[in-house]
Amino acid sequence: MCAGGRRRRLSRALPAPGASASSSSGSSSSGSPSSGLALLRCCCLVLGICQSYALEINLTDSKNATCLYSKWQMTFTVNYETTGNETKNVTVTVPENVTYDGSSCGDNQTVPQIAVQFGLGYSWNLNFTKEENNSYSIDTIVFTYNTSDNQTFPEAKEKGQILSIVEIRKARIPLNKIFRCHSEESFVGDNATHHYWETMVQAFIQNGTISKEEFICGKDRASTTAAPVTTQVVPTTTATPIPQEKPYPGKYAVKNGNDTCLLATMGLQLNVTQNKVNSVININPNVTEVTGSCNNETAELRLSGSNVKYIDFIFAVKNGNRFYLKEVNVSLTFVNASDLNVANNNLSYWDAPLGSSYMCNREQTLAVAETLQINTFDLRVQPFSVVAGKYSTAEECFADSDLNFLIPIAVGVALGFLIILVFISYIIGRRKSRTGYQSV
Numbered sequence: 001m002c003a004g005g006r007r008r009r010l011s012r013a014l015p016a017p018g019a020s021a022s023s024s025s026g027s028s029s030s031g032s033p034s035s036g037l038a039l040l041r042c043c044c045l046v047l048g049i050c051q052s053y054a055l056e057i058n059l060t061d062s063k064n065a066t067c068l069y070s071k072w073q074m075t076f077t078v079n080y081e082t083t084g085n086e087t088k089n090v091t092v093t094v095p096e097n098v099t100y101d102g103s104s105c106g107d108n109q110t111v112p113q114i115a116v117q118f119g120l121g122y123s124w125n126l127n128f129t130k131e132e133n134n135s136y137s138i139d140t141i142v143f144t145y146n147t148s149d150n151q152t153f154p155e156a157k158e159k160g161q162i163l164s165i166v167e168i169r170k171a172r173i174p175l176n177k178i179f180r181c182h183s184e185e186s187f188v189g190d191n192a193t194h195h196y197w198e199t200m201v202q203a204f205i206q207n208g209t210i211s212k213e214e215f216i217c218g219k220d221r222a223s224t225t226a227a228p229v230t231t232q233v234v235p236t237t238t239a240t241p242i243p244q245e246k247p248y249p250g251k252y253a254v255k256n257g258n259d260t261c262l263l264a265t266m267g268l269q270l271n272v273t274q275n276k277v278n279s280v281i282n283i284n285p286n287v288t289e290v291t292g293s294c295n296n297e298t299a300e301l302r303l304s305g306s307n308v309k310y311i312d313f314i315f316a317v318k319n320g321n322r323f324y325l326k327e328v329n330v331s332l333t334f335v336n337a338s339d340l341n342v343a344n345n346n347l348s349y350w351d352a353p354l355g356s357s358y359m360c361n362r363e364q365t366l367a368v369a370e371t372l373q374i375n376t377f378d379l380r381v382q383p384f385s386v387v388a389g390k391y392s393t394a395e396e397c398f399a400d401s402d403l404n405f406l407i408p409i410a411v412g413v414a415l416g417f418l419i420i421l422v423f424i425s426y427i428i429g430r431r432k433s434r435t436g437y438q439s440v
């Protein structure tokens with residue numbers, strides 16, 4: 001379900017706008033919904049269209065205190081029959097503009113619920129229920145789609161609103177904890193399969209504060225403990241279920257008044273080693289807060305997120321003409337409530353002339369402490385002399401440029417050897433022929 005001018009215009013060229021993926025003839029449908037979904041995701045990445053937007057709701061009660069919070073992404077794979085007796089398979093995505101009418105935190109008569117409306121006659125409802133032992137659960141999800149929408153359901157045999165209901169009530173979420181599931185969870189409902197990912201939800205919020213304690217779904221736990229990691233050192237986060245993946249690069253900026261004074265773009269991965277146990281944490285820039293400060297001789301970038309209390313990068317000027325990364329301070333909290341605090345103010349990384357930026361696309365490792373290394377990817381930083389919010393020319397790291405200048409050197413050396421070899425064999429040849437004449 002793609003709405004919005006830009007995508008609608010683009011989608012004209014496509015056979016089934018806003019929806020798509022696979023269709024098959026006859027009643028036997030080939031291609032599983034999940035492979036269709038994967039295909040859709042892939043096409044959408046390439047074409048930049050039809051992406052599903054994240055949803056977010058933050059409800060407050062009569063005293064203006066937060067009482068229900070959720071953020072999530074979803075799509076639906078729907079099967080329907082066409083007038084030509086074919087079974088078609090479309091994926092319904094959520095457009096940018098949705099309304100949340102009817103959502104409420106509930107009171108002692110009604111349960112909390114989230115209600116979302118989008119497109120032409122699509123809606124989605126979810127309600128919660130309180131369980132025993134100070135826990136709550138997601139009760140029922142009802143997705144309503146509209147086969148009268150000819151753009152999404154071309155040639156549908158039956159036209160009208162159709163419900164797809166999923167009863168969940170499986171995870172008991174402790175009260176005062178936020179449920180979190182980065183992985184995709186799929187539920188087969190009537191007529192449609194629901195897919196949910198990047199989910200965070202807390203109902204029955206007490207005291208108006210969203211909990212910092214996370215209740216992590218089984219799938220995320222499985223992927224974080226698949227590596228030989230004891231629960232003792234697994235961080236509270238699930239921001240990164242697959243830590244082996246390259247971290248997604250974040251774009252960070254620090255302002256001084258109205259002007260940007262520090263720029264940094266990088267994918268960040270923390271490598272914590274404690275008691276010989278190793279855990280790798282990717283920083284998700286989408287849930288990372290940026291603060292910092294800029295002065296003439298020093299500049300600071302502070303990143304903080306749900307799992308990471310803070311990561312500070314402190315830059316300094318040396319000899320009045322170059323900058324470098326001088327100090328890194330990191331503070332993390334683990335599930336067992338233990339902390340890791342690491343500081344090193346004697347570093348010398350990312351060295352470049354003032355007035356330029358430092359760039360390194362290859363993976364770089366910052367050795368901060370015995371217990372902590374930071375791996376950076378697709379790095380570009382400029383902590384000083386930022387003009388008009390843009391990076392100045394870049395000084396590239398050795399790792400990026402080494403091949404570029406090592407290859408000519410290697411070729412040059414090889415050519416030199418060849419010339420010397422030819423010269424030596426020429427001289428030997430001449431000597432031989434001369435001695436040959438003499439002997440005759």
Ligand SMILES: *[C@@H]1O[C@H](CO)[C@@H](O)[C@H](O)[C@H]1NC(C)=O
Nearest residue numbers: 027081082083084085086157
């Ligand atoms: C579709 O199937 C119905 C009943 O099975 C049949 O009456 C109808 O003729 C079929 N239509 C087409 C276009 O094949």
Ligand SMILES: *[C@@H]1O[C@H](CO)[C@@H](O)[C@H](O)[C@H]1NC(C)=O
Nearest residue numbers: 061105106107108109110111
């Ligand atoms: C339930 O609601 C009624 C009125 O709607 C109110 O008088 C009562 O105090 C409420 N009970 C609790 C336990 O909040």
Ligand SMILES: *[C@@H]1O[C@H](CO)[C@@H](O)[C@H](O)[C@H]1NC(C)=O
Nearest residue numbers: 111126127128129139140142
């Ligand atoms: C949640 O919604 C479903 C469907 O609308 C309904 O059947 C169910 O009774 C609701 N649950 C509660 C606890 O109200």
Ligand SMILES: *[C@@H]1O[C@H](CO)[C@@H](O)[C@H](O)[C@H]1NC(C)=O
Nearest residue numbers: 130131132133134135172173
């Ligand atoms: C509630 O907690 C008690 C004691 O911890 C346990 O015996 C009981 O099975 C729990 N009930 C449910 C429904 O989980």
Ligand SMILES: *[C@@H]1O[C@H](CO)[C@@H](O)[C@H](O)[C@H]1NC(C)=O
Nearest residue numbers: 175176205206207208209211
């Ligand atoms: C809410 O506030 C009350 C009183 O200030 C406190 O006793 C209680 O522990 C708090 N609950 C949570 C979940 O923070």
Ligand SMILES: *[C@@H]1O[C@H](CO)[C@@H](O)[C@H](O)[C@H]1NC(C)=O
Nearest residue numbers: 255256257258259260261388
């Ligand atoms: C910052 O921007 C605002 C709005 O654009 C403007 O009113 C204000 O004067 C600016 N302040 C400075 C220090 O440039």
Ligand SMILES: *[C@@H]1O[C@H](CO)[C@@H](O)[C@H](O)[C@H]1NC(C)=O
Nearest residue numbers: 271272273278280365373375
């Ligand atoms: C993490 O650090 C350990 C110990 O220094 C090292 O063996 C491992 O290769 C590192 N892993 C990553 C992904 O950087």
Ligand SMILES: *[C@@H]1O[C@H](CO)[C@@H](O)[C@H](O)[C@H]1NC(C)=O
Nearest residue numbers: 198239247248283284285286
């Ligand atoms: C962050 O958001 C961007 C754009 O919304 C998305 O493409 C990306 O996958 C997200 N990254 C993570 C790690 O969630």
